[in-house]
Amino acid sequence: MDDVFRALADPTRRSLLDELFKQDGQTLSALEARVPMTRFGVMKHLKVLEEAHLVVTRKHGREKLHFLNAVPIRLIHDRWVSKFAEPWVAALSDLKHDLEERKMEKVYEIYIKTTPERLWEAITNTDMRAKYTFGVRVVSEFAPGSSYVGRANPPGQADELTIVEGENLEVDPPRRLVQSFRALWSDDVKSEGTSRVTWEIEPVGDSCQLTVIHDQLREGANAELYGGWPMVLSGLKTLLETGELLTTPGSLRYASGGAASCH
Incomplete structure (x- = not known):
């Protein structure tokens, strides 16, 4: 830091x-x-x-x-912003973000002290994924051409909600995963259509450089599609390096933008 x-x-x-x-x-x-x-x-x-x-x-x-790359700033946020202040901070951050122009490609980068194999497992294992994607469970065979679906139980609802769905376009464990991404958690994001998310894992010493590229977004795309990435990647780093979960809460709407797209 x-x-x-x-x-x-x-x-x-x-x-x-x-x-x-x-x-x-x-x-x-x-x-x-x-x-x-x-x-x-x-x-x-x-x-x-x-x-x-x-x-x-x-x-x-x-x-x-x-x-x-907003991830380092998110890590600072997670370290010092209390879980009680988080909803207010997130609301103000979302308001500012909504007033700014969004482009067609977003790139996020983070270093995690782990092995490529362990990082790949955290991305593709349903139970591990749910720990840092706020309960969103992504199920897939993770084979080229296979489909995936992410589901969760929203607070106050008994029925499971489908958050995201798509196809695994490229699967090269433990180095690269490319997926189509269609958000389903609200009518607003459904209208955005299909975009693409790429995970790139590169070993660096005793750590891994993880780069996430969310592209093929339309000009001015709804920020919910990608706004949760820094929070999710921060949670992934915390889980793999400490075995613990982040205490900062994330609403289903806010988390879905990154959590679901971590398919």
Whole structure:
């Protein structure tokens, strides 16, 4: 977390994060045009943000795109925001998010001290998944072309609700999982149609770098589709590294955006 706080201490770096929040997936040239600084200066600041894992990059053809990674900020939130304040903080965060522009691709990155095999198990095992996806149980054979479905019992309801469904497009254990994703928990998200979620696991020393890409989202897609990812990935890290569950509560609506998409 020290790297995160150092990165956030500089107003220029915060401005770069603001620009990526407004429009994710920007090139160096696009970001350079938005801040009063030389290209070299912007590169230096982006390097600091990347080292703190607040920004991740992906190649699209010949272009290198920069994406805001909210997971480290979520980890700080989970450490210090009390479970009693969480509903108020989440409500205000959701309100701000709803007022901002959403793009077609979201990228999240986190480092977890575990093995690729154990991480793959946590992603694909029904009982383990339910521990960090707020009770959403995802059932599938996890074979290429197979289907999956995620269900949960919402508070105050006796009947089980289908949260999400889709198809396993690529299955390469324990390295890569690509799935189509169709949200079903409300009429608003049902109208968004089908998007795609990719899990990429890369071993790094005694840990794993986990990158989650949620793409093929329509321009201005409902934030519920992807808004829960930082909370879910934070819960996954906590579970694998400590064996414990996060105490911060998540409503079914908020958690579904990431929990269900962790199929």
